[in-house]
Amino acid sequence: MLSRIADSLFWISRYMERAEDTARILDVNYHMLLEQSQSTIRLRWEPIVHMTGEQEEFFKLYQTANTQTVFEFLAFDDRNPNSILQCIFHARENARTIRDRISREMWQDINSLYHNVSHFRAEEELAVGPHRFCDTIRFGCHRFHGVSDDTLPHDEGWHFLQLGRALERADMTARIVDVEYHNLVDRVAPGEKADTHQWMAVLKSVAAYEIYRRQYHSRIDPERVAEMLILHPQHPRSIRFNVQTVQQALRAISGTGVGAYANEAERLTGKLMTSLAYDRIEDVFARGLHSFLTEMQKTLRQIGHYVARTYFYYATVA
């Protein structure tokens, strides 16, 4: 497989995942805020901008973070390189450059999603609320993965798709937990209790609310939320689950067995996986949640870097 094609496959699914995650966060928080007082709104939207890592660009363009500005910026703004529309655009451009190597169905699906969302206009969607738009994105992304799984041979190309998606998702969940914990726990004065509704929103934004209820049967406890989003072995959006997917994809690509590694990306993934598999949430808190998650995001970035070094950068001829 051409390096360029592997590179594109990896980024198609990364961009699709980024679009989906951003849409989830927007949608859930918007609906939660409908039942909140005006004063919480700014406090709520600001951290969400931080979550996407685009706060600098955002405050260059807008004065304050409110429903209007954040929705416009995260969903539509071309000046935000990671806006949902830009993500869909980039995913589709990547697909277009390798359309001969993906299935006709995949291409038509991502192409029609692109044409479909290109027709959405920020003003119109703000008027009706972001749900319609976010739903289109969410289901568009789900469908994309479904179509890929069903029409693409599960060969190395498919593994690069899995790799891109899992790496992006692990990173996104790490950001969500980090920002939310800081926002909802650290900033709350002693004695005051964290807002249940906001924690419910966090869980819903990663499709984990129902699983949480079934698993813990208790009121929503921030530590349990963190445990679930970081260490849950089966939840498809937990960090552990996704790091495991990264590991499986890397091994499938290189053909390396358990307990060994063929490149730096595999070594780092294995190390991370060991910690996620054997650490308890108490151990994480003992080390400090924030520094644990910061370290995690750094490692995920390094894994991405070494994947590119190993497979995408072109071999130079001696």
Add this chain to the structure above:
Amino acid sequence: MRVAILAASMPQQQAVMARRSFFAGYDTGKYYDEMFSSASVARPHYEDVFAALDRYTLAEFEERRRLADLSFLLQGITFTVYSDGRGTERLFPFDLIPRIIPRREWDVLEAGLSQRVMALNLFLQDVYGPQRILRDRTIPRSLVFSCQHFQRQMSGVQVPKGIYTHISGIDLVRDSKTGDFVVLEDNVRTPSGISYVLENRLVMTRTFPKVFETLEILPIDHYPLELIQILRSIAARPAGDPTVVLLSPGIHNSAYFEHSFLAQQMGIELVEGRDLVVDNNICYMKTIRGLTRVDVIYRRIDDDFLDPLVFREDSVLGVPGLMNAYRAGNVALANAVGNGVADDKAIYAYVPDFIRYYLGQDPILRNVETYLCSRPDHLSYVLDHLPELVVKAVGESGGYGMLMGPMSTSDKIEEFRRKLKADPRNYIAQPVIGLSRVPSFDVRTNAVAGRHVDLRPYCLFNGEKVVIVPGGLTRVALEPGSMVVNSSQGGGSKDTWVLRGEQ
């Protein structure tokens, strides 16, 4: 009873009226009409299609047209215009009324095209080899050497199996005056458009399945198979399973859809210059497992951009060292480098002579009468008759660098007069050919009207014989009265049918 039936059939009556209006008022005009021999009489080979189309109301037809357009859009069979930063996509307009070529006429075209492609290939072998034709003065030496696409680097190079013109697109038009097909120009560098031929057919079979059930239309979908066989046959390493790739300038090229379509259809890798590397005169592609040797490149980029070490050094599309690997015989290219000398519009005038010279045969297909501005007598005639003539720059294609005398302004004519005097070798002139017309649907007026068409059959040459998929690309000038069919100038296309059996 009778009354009741009449009353009940009133809405049907209206439907009949609307139905009649499909070709009603259609004017065949003063041009040769491919479908009608007179205002209301369809030519024999069009009778079934006429009957089928006449059953549609304009509204039904419009609905089918819309669905066909949507299908092109969703499949991404589009041109991209990158002026707005995000890329606006335009459809290559497709007209649903087919162009039909009678079988007996196609047989003649096929023989004529084969003959022409063979002669062009022999000319290229000769001009980059012994240059017999120049010594025999069948064509002026100066005309060949002054051609901007003549590549000196190709002199003495042995191309695999002696094939230069693996793929040719020969543009034909039917002259309304005589009713015969004539050759308008040859394209033996990187002719494009075959993907539209194949996709148009697919959309037509979905849009009018019933018509395909009743008519026996010669299939065309074997084109990718024929092409890949030729490409595999020119591999430098004879044994084993050769690696064939399609080299594209990339996603920003207007023909990108075609590149990826053909790569997919042939099951070969679509590569860009940055995917390839030449080391020690061997060409490789860069894969996730390291370097893989490439044997054959179906290149869809121009000579000038192929290799920055030999041609344009600012080219980022090409592969440094590729020409050396090619000359060393380690990698094969299709089409060959330097073919532009054969489809130069001034050289074109000599192609009938090539056929006589190399094959000892009379040309089956005529050329359009051509004035070479490099010849003083022709130049003075052209300068005296500019408003009646078509003037073309010899090295251009796609309808660029062209003057349509009768439809031009006096300013434009004067501009060309200056250009012709300054650089006569760069221009030729031809009388305006009244291109034949085919009924076409005008989306602005919602009516069917005659529009001018040309025809580009795609000819594959395997070193022994020429294979042509029946029909080719019919391009149609959708603007009323326009004779310029190029997609860059507002042209569209039609599905082109050759019917099985005697017609």
